Amino acid sequence: EAQVTQNPRYLITVTGKKLTVTCSQNMNHEYMSWYRQDPGLGLRQIYYSMNVEVTDKGDVPEGYKVSRKEKRNFPLILESPSPNQTSLYFCASLSGTSGGSSYNEQFFGPGTRLTVL
Amino acid sequence: GDSVTQMEGPVTLSEEAFLTINCTYTATGYPSLFWYVQYPGEGLQLLLKATKADDKGSNKGFEATYRKETTSFHLEKGSVQVSDSAVYFCALTGVENTDKLIFGTGTRLQVFP
Numbered sequence: 001e002a003q004v005t006q007n008p009r010y011l012i013t014v015t016g017k018k019l020t021v022t023c024s025q026n027m028n029h030e031y032m033s034w035y036r037q038d039p040g041l042g043l044r045q046i047y048y049s050m051n052v053e054v055t056d057k058g059d060v061p062e063g064y065k066v067s068r069k070e071k072r073n074f075p076l077i078l079e080s081p082s083p084n085q086t087s088l089y090f091c092a093s094l095s096g097t098s099g100g101s102s103y104n105e106q107f108f109g110p111g112t113r114l115t116v117l
Numbered sequence: 118g119d120s121v122t123q124m125e126g127p128v129t130l131s132e133e134a135f136l137t138i139n140c141t142y143t144a145t146g147y148p149s150l151f152w153y154v155q156y157p158g159e160g161l162q163l164l165l166k167a168t169k170a171d172d173k174g175s176n177k178g179f180e181a182t183y184r185k186e187t188t189s190f191h192l193e194k195g196s197v198q199v200s201d202s203a204v205y206f207c208a209l210t211g212v213e214n215t216d217k218l219i220f221g222t223g224t225r226l227q228v229f230p
Contacts, residue, residue, distance in 0.1 A: 004160070031216050042121075042206060042220035043161075050216075058217070090160055094216055106218055108153075108160035 002027045004109035006091050012115045013081055021076045021112050023091030029107075031094035032074040033058065034066065036087040037111075043090065049074055081116040088113050119144040123207050123221035130228050136194040138224045140181075140207035143188065148209040150174075150183055150190040151218070155204040164192075164205070197228045 004025045013019055025032065033048035035058075045058030049068040063085055065077040074093075078085060091109040124139040142150065149168045153161040165174030170185035179194045190207060207221040 033217075035218075035220075040222055042222040043218070044220075045217060048217070092161075092218075105163050105166075106161075108162070110158075110160045 002107070004091055004093055004107050006089075006109040006112050008112060009110065010113050012117065014117050015082055016080050019078050019081060019114075021078075021089060021091075021114070023074045023076065023109060024072050025074075025091075025093040025107070026072065027093060027095065027107065028071065029093035029095060030071070032068070033092050033094075033106075034064070034074070034076050035090045035092065036060065037090060038087050046076070046089075081114075083116045086114060086116050119148065119209060119219050121207050121209055121219055121221035123205075123224050125222075126204075126225040128224060128226045130197055130226070132199055132228055132230050133196045134228075136192070136197045136201075136226065138192040138205055138207075138226070140190045140192065140221060141188050142190065142207075142209050144209055147185070150181070151208045151210075152179070152181055152190070152192050153206040153208060153220075155206065155223070157203070161206065197226070199228045199230055202226055202228045 007022045030051045034046040035043040037043045044060045046064050047058050047066040049055045055066050089112045092106045095105050120143045122141050151166045152164040154164045155161045165176040167174040167183035173182045181190050181192045204223045204225050206223045208218045
């Protein structure tokens with residue numbers, strides 16, 4: 001089954017304790033991205049990657065890092081989490097060739113609910 | 118910059134009622150427009166899309182028409198079901214960056230029997 005998986009689905013942590021949220025897709029997509037969802041703000045892009053070893057900032061990258069060592073994986077790293085990073089996080093991957101077609105569909109993972117105390 | 122504005126929710130309806138969720142956009146050029154749906158506890162799923170003016174996207178009884186003159190992409194369904202209860206997001210992809218989705222704030226729909 002074609003899918004995007006994220007782990008963990010729920011995480012409660014404390015300020016300053018480094019964490020990683022994993023994301024994996026089995027569709028051989030080149031383009032992957034991370035979004036955060038907050039009430040009244042919708043989804044905002046954190047980082048994206050157009051291919052292996054190619055990453056770039058989205059609209060709200062502060063406090064986050066990403067890496068893309070393999071095509072299928074795109075982990076989100078919070079080196080020193082703070083309470084304002086409490087949010088619902090979604091990983092997504094894009095069908096088709098990145099940057100090319102407006103017919104491309106983004107496939108979303110199930111989400112990771114993060115609480116930073 | 119590009120942006121999407123959706124009506125605030127929640128929208129509360131009885132089963133078989135008519136649904137409209139308003140969406141307007143601001144964009145340079147002619148973006149592609151999307152509606153995504155988020156069921157409780159799940160990620161977002163593409164519901165329908167339209168890539169040029171006057172296109173009508175449709176799926177599962179939902180429809181939306183790309184209106185360039187009013188910069189709108191309102192979502193409609195003639196007869197909602199309890200199973201349609203979810204959060205609906207209007208989104209566009211930028212003209213310069215066709216991979217990046219710009220979302221509205223989402224509208225929660227609650228359908229009661």
